[in-house]
Amino acid sequence: MKKTKQNKPVKSSLTKRSIQKFMKNRLAIVGLIGLFLLLTACICAPLLTSYDPGFIDLTQKSLPMSAEHPLGTDRLGRDLLARVLYGGRWSLLIGIAASLGTNLLAAILGCVSGYYGGKVDRTLVTVQEFMSLFPTTLIFILLAGITGRSINIVLAIWILTGWGGTMRIVRSRILSLKQEPFVESCRANGISSFSIMFHHMVPNTMGPIILNVTMNVGGYVLSEAGLTYLGIGLPADIPTWGNILNGAKRMDILLNEPLLWMVPGAAILLLTLSINFFGDGLRDALDSTTK
Amino acid sequence: MAEKDYILKVDDLKTEFKVGKRVVHAVNGVSFNVERGKILCIVGESGCGKSQTVHSILQLLAENGYIAGGSVEYFKKGANKPQVLSSYSRNSKKIRAIRGKEIAMIFQDPMSTLNPVYTVGRQIMEMLLKHERISKKEAKARIMQLLNDLEIPTPEVRYDQYPHEFSGGMKQRIMVAIAMICNPDILIADEPTTALDVTIQAQILDLIRKMQQEHGTSVIFITHNMGVVAEIADDVAVMYMGRIVEQGTVKQVFTNPQHPYTKALMRSVPVMGMDKARALDTIEGTTPDASTVFHGCEFADRCTYATEACFNRFPIDTIIEDGHRVRCLLFEEGEQNAE
Numbered sequence: 001m002k003k004t005k006q007n008k009p010v011k012s013s014l015t016k017r018s019i020q021k022f023m024k025n026r027l028a029i030v031g032l033i034g035l036f037l038l039l040t041a042c043i044c045a046p047l048l049t050s051y052d053p054g055f056i057d058l059t060q061k062s063l064p065m066s067a068e069h070p071l072g073t074d075r076l077g078r079d080l081l082a083r084v085l086y087g088g089r090w091s092l093l094i095g096i097a098a099s100l101g102t103n104l105l106a107a108i109l110g111c112v113s114g115y116y117g118g119k120v121d122r123t124l125v126t127v128q129e130f131m132s133l134f135p136t137t138l139i140f141i142l143l144a145g146i147t148g149r150s151i152n153i154v155l156a157i158w159i160l161t162g163w164g165g166t167m168r169i170v171r172s173r174i175l176s177l178k179q180e181p182f183v184e185s186c187r188a189n190g191i192s193s194f195s196i197m198f199h200h201m202v203p204n205t206m207g208p209i210i211l212n213v214t215m216n217v218g219g220y221v222l223s224e225a226g227l228t229y230l231g232i233g234l235p236a237d238i239p240t241w242g243n244i245l246n247g248a249k250r251m252d253i254l255l256n257e258p259l260l261w262m263v264p265g266a267a268i269l270l271l272t273l274s275i276n277f278f279g280d281g282l283r284d285a286l287d288s289t290t291k
Numbered sequence: 292m293a294e295k296d297y298i299l300k301v302d303d304l305k306t307e308f309k310v311g312k313r314v315v316h317a318v319n320g321v322s323f324n325v326e327r328g329k330i331l332c333i334v335g336e337s338g339c340g341k342s343q344t345v346h347s348i349l350q351l352l353a354e355n356g357y358i359a360g361g362s363v364e365y366f367k368k369g370a371n372k373p374q375v376l377s378s379y380s381r382n383s384k385k386i387r388a389i390r391g392k393e394i395a396m397i398f399q400d401p402m403s404t405l406n407p408v409y410t411v412g413r414q415i416m417e418m419l420l421k422h423e424r425i426s427k428k429e430a431k432a433r434i435m436q437l438l439n440d441l442e443i444p445t446p447e448v449r450y451d452q453y454p455h456e457f458s459g460g461m462k463q464r465i466m467v468a469i470a471m472i473c474n475p476d477i478l479i480a481d482e483p484t485t486a487l488d489v490t491i492q493a494q495i496l497d498l499i500r501k502m503q504q505e506h507g508t509s510v511i512f513i514t515h516n517m518g519v520v521a522e523i524a525d526d527v528a529v530m531y532m533g534r535i536v537e538q539g540t541v542k543q544v545f546t547n548p549q550h551p552y553t554k555a556l557m558r559s560v561p562v563m564g565m566d567k568a569r570a571l572d573t574i575e576g577t578t579p580d581a582s583t584v585f586h587g588c589e590f591a592d593r594c595t596y597a598t599e600a601c602f603n604r605f606p607i608d609t610i611i612e613d614g615h616r617v618r619c620l621l622f623e624e625g626e627q628n629a630e
Binding site: 117180181182184185186187188189190191192193200203204206 | 349351354382386387388389390391392395396398399400403404405406407408409417418421422466469470
């Protein structure tokens with residue numbers, strides 16, 4: 001009747017197993033390193049360059065690469081390296097904020113929708129479907145014209161329109177979790193609906209949520225660049241990667257000063273690729289059903 | 292005769308489910324009482340309404356289910372007025388204060404009744420902190436004590452482990468721990484041993500019995516295993532098609548089964564030392580669908596003693612002797628020895 005004496009049960013480590021699984025994925029490691037390098041470069045921007053990204057020096061305009069200006073300067077004499085590094089801070093910050101906001105809202109709505117079902121569910125799913133076919137760009141164009149461009153408005157629009165994907169995933173997970181005996185057991189033990197939803201069910205959907213948060217950061221950085229490039233995203237005084245690109249869209253710059261668009265372009269490419277590789281690895285590591 | 296000390300009175304409980312436009316009568320006027328500190332076993336085939344009866348007690352029915360009639364009264368120790376559980380709404384604060392604290396429940400499948408993302412210690416702790424105002428340190432000490440009582444080896448290691456690191460039997464012990472941690476008055480065990488293998492079954496039964504005796508808990512034990520009933524029950528209620536067909540003390544029902552269904556059930560259980568050549572008896576036919584409409588006794592179709600009247604008239608409870616009731620027409624007319 002007694003359990004084996006020699007093998008004492010060891011303290012578990014699900015985390016350790018996930019990390020091991022992640023480490024085996026080469027592409028994911030590449031993504032992680034790329035992400036790490038970009039993040040440190042942006043965070044440590046003041047150490048890497050002594051220039052102010054907004055400082056205009058008309059005597060130094062359109063310089064090629066040199067020891068003084070490693071990536072040259074733009075048409076207003078601003079140092080490109082400083083602009084890309086400090087711009088990365090903004091781009092990443094906006095991407096992360098938008099992604100966290102969107103997914104937080106999505107998790108709450110998805111959970112409520114799946115748990116309560118019925119009318120609440122039907123309403124939320126209909127709203128979600130409407131959102132997913134509504135052209136977001138149109139809202140940006142309209143608002144850029146009406147209220148002018150601002151970070152808050154861009155973030156608000158992203159969060160209010162972007163929750164559909166994660167919400168659907170969370171909702172379907174909650175629907176299947178609702179049938180799990182442990183949820184019934186929670187109810188039988190007198191735990192409130194709120195606690196069942198957010199303490200017991202949501203942690204069980206954390207895998208896909210974490211994955212979406214990561215992937216969406218890349219997506220939002222990309223769409224920030226796209227919108228700002230078109231001139232309907234963020235205000236021009238914030239040096240995001242999109243704004244740097246926007247400043248380089250004239251034909252003569254495209255032809256004669258390729259660094260001005262290649263560098264921020266490469267930064268965006270590197271970031272989104274890294275995030276996607278990293279996210280893929282993360283999904284495999286977090287998913288306990290795949291080996 | 293002195294009035295017995297009842298802790299739970301279920302009177303003419305009716306539970307229905309709406310399936311599309313049809314109404315399925317899962318529980319059809321079930322009445323039983325649970326005595327303080329005793330074990331009541333509810334026996335019956337799959338789908339006879341055993342689980343729905345106890346789910347109704349705690350208002351845990353699925354969303355399309357509802358209590359259509361009858362009452363459930365809970366007599367808390369020291370309180371002079373009963374709490375009418377059947378009048379509380381599904382998720383009200385009142386019923387939540389009862390669940391887990393006064394009436395706890397153990398489920399059939401231990402493999403999935405624990406939340407996979409939290410350590411078991413944390414899950415037991417959650418229950419305790421929810422219903423009682425004590426510090427985390429005290430709570431942990433109490434949990435350790437209980438895990439020890441439940442014969443879980445190395446409880447201090449087990450406390451920090453996740454459910455997937457437990458075997459089925461160990462998980463069921465944890466479920467017993469979660470149910471017993473607040474010292475409930477009534478423990479409802481919904482086929483707690485069905486998913487376990489036989490040796491583990493015996494251990495869990497012993498534990499439930501031990502807990503029941505140490506804490507004076509009343510137990511409602513649902514099972515379809517007659518052997519389990521014989522082992523632990525004080526009182527037995529036999530259910531068929533959402534009704535109790537026979538109830539009494541374990542002695543009354545086992546030594547003197549009266550209802551043809553109970554008799555048939557008894558005959559279909561293998562007994563140690565029985566003639567090897569003899570085939571086990573079975574009950575002819577299958578359980579009718581729960582939505583079938585009856586005009587007479589639900590068991591008449593499969594009953595070897597059925598008469599014309601059985602198909603046309605509903606039987607009512609007949610008292611055979613003190614505490615022993617049978618719901619069968621044969622006894623209403625006084626034909627006690629139908630064999």
